[in-house]
Amino acid sequence: MIGLIAHTEKTEAAEQVRAMIGALQEKKVGFLLEKSTAEIAGILSDLDERALARQCDLLVVMGGDGTILRVVHKIGEDIKPIFGINIGSLGFLTCAAATEIPRAVESITRKDYILSQRSLLLTELISSGGKIRKMYGLNDVVISRGERSQLVKLRVKIDGAELTDYNADGLIIATPTGSTAYSLSAGGPILMPDSGGFVITPICPHVLTNRSTVVSDRSIITSELIVAEHSVFVTVDGQGNHAMHLGDTLRISQSDRRLPLVMLPEKLFPEVLRQKLKWSGSNV
Structure with a gap:
């Protein structure tokens, strides 16, 4: 059974x-x-994304990357190939x-x-009182510093070091x-999907030697604020906006779950990169 979900606010969504x-x-x-997708097609459905995922073997998501990210968050643990x-x-x-429908x-x-x-x-946001908020991200x-005009100071550890x-x-x-x-966009490197790493990229760092760092995806990354007057916000895949204060700890590790993302044989990741970034071969 196929589940169909669309970004219904796109002008061409109903036609597609x-x-x-x-x-x-x-x-x-x-x-x-999915119910809003059904509505623009003139069909009745009462299924939300999670209910749809439970009943289907494959989810067809019509939209862009943001639509897929929202679907991943809404289906929660009911992960199906997308x-x-x-x-x-x-x-x-x-x-x-x-x-190419x-x-x-x-x-x-x-x-x-x-x-x-x-x-x-x-991602686990651990408050100074020990309360833990868990979030999953693709x-x-x-x-981020939110609307503050000042820089923020963040201490980062890898596996405790x-x-x-x-x-x-x-x-x-x-x-x-x-x-x-x-x-x-912030100057970080491109990693192949199966490269087995995470990349830590500072946003507009004050110290120019602070560059992107690639670490093993088996590592545990922790971050803490080190200035009392600072406060920041944590966002996972652009979803939600959670305040982080002095004494809180952000702990990031690889989930034991994975998302099966469909790729066509003629459009493997190197080809996708070449097309999307408009790269070309050398004439030499």
């Missing part, structure tokens, strides 16, 4: 959802729709364009695709999947 439904019906593929169809802008996580459906019916097992972050954890004190606008801890998102 109807095209997807038509292609699935033509191939006699069973499907269910087949992304891009009706957004950049789309590093999607494997087909809206113009027939190819997408053919791939689904024949199971002619590859599952790229993507690492998930487990892309990154961002520690002190790395450095960052005096910066904030800090990004990204998975290989998230290395092409905010971390890349």
